[in-house]
Amino acid sequence: MTYEIKETLLQVNNVSKSYDVPILENVSFEIKNITRPNIHQGQIVSLIGKSGSGKSTLFRILAGLEEPTSGRVQVKNMDTHEYQDVKEGDMGVVFQNSYIFPWRRVEDILDMAASANPKMKENKKELIEHYVEIFSLSEHIKKYSKNLSGGQKQRVAIAEQILNGGDFILLDEPFSGLDTLTIDKVTQALVKIAEEDEHKTIIIVSHDLSNALAISDTAFILSKPPTAKAATITAHLSLASAGLAWQPDIKENPAFRELLKQVKSLL
Amino acid sequence: MKQILTPFGEVDKKTRIGIILFWIILALGSFEIFHSKIIPPPSRIGQSILDLVTSSGFYEDLIASLITTSKAMFYSILLTVVIVYLSVIQLFKPIANFVSKCRYLTLTGLIFVFTVLSKDTAELKMYLLIFGIVPFFVTSFYSTIHSAPIEERWKAYVNRLGRWGALYETVIVGKLDVLFEVMRQNFAISWMMITMVEGYAMSEGGIGTLLIKSNKYLDLGPVFAMLVIVLVLGLLFDFGLSALRKMLFPYLSK
Numbered sequence: 001m002t003y004e005i006k007e008t009l010l011q012v013n014n015v016s017k018s019y020d021v022p023i024l025e026n027v028s029f030e031i032k033n034i035t036r037p038n039i040h041q042g043q044i045v046s047l048i049g050k051s052g053s054g055k056s057t058l059f060r061i062l063a064g065l066e067e068p069t070s071g072r073v074q075v076k077n078m079d080t081h082e083y084q085d086v087k088e089g090d091m092g093v094v095f096q097n098s099y100i101f102p103w104r105r106v107e108d109i110l111d112m113a114a115s116a117n118p119k120m121k122e123n124k125k126e127l128i129e130h131y132v133e134i135f136s137l138s139e140h141i142k143k144y145s146k147n148l149s150g151g152q153k154q155r156v157a158i159a160e161q162i163l164n165g166g167d168f169i170l171l172d173e174p175f176s177g178l179d180t181l182t183i184d185k186v187t188q189a190l191v192k193i194a195e196e197d198e199h200k201t202i203i204i205v206s207h208d209l210s211n212a213l214a215i216s217d218t219a220f221i222l223s224k225p226p227t228a229k230a231a232t233i234t235a236h237l238s239l240a241s242a243g244l245a246w247q248p249d250i251k252e253n254p255a256f257r258e259l260l261k262q263v264k265s266l267l
Numbered sequence: 268m269k270q271i272l273t274p275f276g277e278v279d280k281k282t283r284i285g286i287i288l289f290w291i292i293l294a295l296g297s298f299e300i301f302h303s304k305i306i307p308p309p310s311r312i313g314q315s316i317l318d319l320v321t322s323s324g325f326y327e328d329l330i331a332s333l334i335t336t337s338k339a340m341f342y343s344i345l346l347t348v349v350i351v352y353l354s355v356i357q358l359f360k361p362i363a364n365f366v367s368k369c370r371y372l373t374l375t376g377l378i379f380v381f382t383v384l385s386k387d388t389a390e391l392k393m394y395l396l397i398f399g400i401v402p403f404f405v406t407s408f409y410s411t412i413h414s415a416p417i418e419e420r421w422k423a424y425v426n427r428l429g430r431w432g433a434l435y436e437t438v439i440v441g442k443l444d445v446l447f448e449v450m451r452q453n454f455a456i457s458w459m460m461i462t463m464v465e466g467y468a469m470s471e472g473g474i475g476t477l478l479i480k481s482n483k484y485l486d487l488g489p490v491f492a493m494l495v496i497v498l499v500l501g502l503l504f505d506f507g508l509s510a511l512r513k514m515l516f517p518y519l520s521k
Contacts, residue, residue, distance in 0.1 A: 065421050088424040099418040103441050103518050116427045144518040164426055 003240055006033040008076065009043070009201055010168065011083065015061060015071035022230035023054045024061075027071070029220050029233050031201055034240060041246075042200030044190065046212040049205075049222035050267045054231040056096075058222060059172050059205045064088040078167055078199055092161030092169040096176060098154040100145050106156050107141040110163055117165030131159040135189055151182035158189060167199045175208045187215050209260050210251065213237075217245040221266050235266050307488045315492035325477070329500075332473040335389075336461045339396035343457075344450060346397065347404040351412055355434055363409050370402035378467060388468030395464040396457065403456050407449040412438055444516035451508040458501045 465475025
């Protein structure tokens with residue numbers, strides 16, 4: 001499968017974070033624009049780590065919600081083509097429990113998100129309808145959060161962040177607490193989003209190896225090496241170069257299963 | 268039957284009502300049989316209630332008390348929202364903390380100050396009520412606002428609402444139901460205080476005045492009748508506000 005690696009879209013340079021104890025130490029990685037001939041495709045990147053490995057801390061730093069103790073996270077501004085330090089609002093964020101405002105109906109949540117996106121001024125209504133259709137939310141738009149299932153809530157949270165308009169969407173443990181059928185729906189939706197724009201980059205922070213890697217073209221492993229004080233990136237996997245990306249039935253592929261075994265040993 | 272005596276037992280609505288009725292009958296029956304010479308029995312209190320609600324002037328006093336309480340609640344809520352909304356800005360946070368601590372102050376020592384400050388007794392009652400209510404409102408509302416999950420604010424930030432937008436969305440809009448609940452829970456304080464402050468300004472009338480007048484003649488039948496009416500009205504308000512809250516905020520789980 002031919003593809004081309006182009007410019008860097010996001011760079012994480014020597015990010016460290018300590019509270020009372022060090023959590024992250026010199027975390028560095030880059031996410032690049034991967035293009036495929038005649039295919040409109042963005043990136044899906046997984047950040048894999050076991051529970052307590054500092055994934056959530058890294059998630060908050062990537063989202064611009066927390067400052068690193070040292071180091072920096074920069075994203076490419078697609079309008080100016082310059083790199084700028086990430087700040088809150090630069091990335092669409094779907095939290096672990098798919099938190100959405102409980103006092104707003106689904107239709108208001110989506111409308112608010114689209115209203116905050118300057119690119120959606122002219123065709124806001126059509127785009128909301130488009131994503132409601134993609135995420136099968138038509139029958140839920142009048143509902144409040146308390147009347148939605150975990151999977152429905154997550155689809156609303158993802159649609160909200162797409163409408164909000166950032167090129168990056170960060171998802172914290174998107175498969176956690178969902179049944180197999182719902183996970184399939186969510187993964188299909190994520191692939192669809194990635195196919196919408198070449199620069200759209202989905203970053204999945206998860207401990208669920210199989211589901212995360214199955215839809216990713218790139219993955220980074222976050223773990224604490226035996227001699228280190230805190231977690232750092234210990235491996236970079238290019239599923240694209242291994243021929244394991246962009247395949248709907250990848251979970252059945254023996255090479256993919258072998259890769260899962262290898263990754264497990266790294267955690 | 269076994270369920271009503273089992274720890275964490277589950278009962279249906281009919282049984283629950285039966286249990287409540289059982290306790291009411293038991294309490295009233297015991298009170299009727301074992302009452303002392305000074306404290307009137309339920310039958311006499313019942314008669315006093317009947318006399319009271321059919322007496323002239325009772326409804327004027329009741330309405331006077333309700334109007335004063337409602338006015339005091341309105342001003343107290345206004346003050347509370349300003350103080351608590353501002354408390355999310357570090358510079359103003361100490362004001363909310365100070366007002367909250369004022370709930371340990373007693374009104375008795377401050378009556379003179381408020382008397383000097385007020386033009387008339389109506390204003391004095393209002394000052395006393397507001398001063399008594401606001402610290403409790405602020406304490407409850409402040410604690411809810413500041414213990415909200417951080418995801419609420421994060422969500423507002425990532426949705427590009429900015430800090431002021433986050434204040435509007437997560438505190439002003441998002442906690443409107445909480446404000447209502449604070450009002451409901453603390454209505455009891457206002458209702459309890461109204462009888463007290465009306466005693467300081469008896470020319471204005473009100474149920475507090477009625478209560479004091481009855482106390483003066485050691486006529487405990489009407490006193491207990493007044494207490495029962497005050498209690499029942501308080502419970503009715505609590506029920507009404509609770510129903511209104513459910514209607515106004517359909518997103519609430521309970």
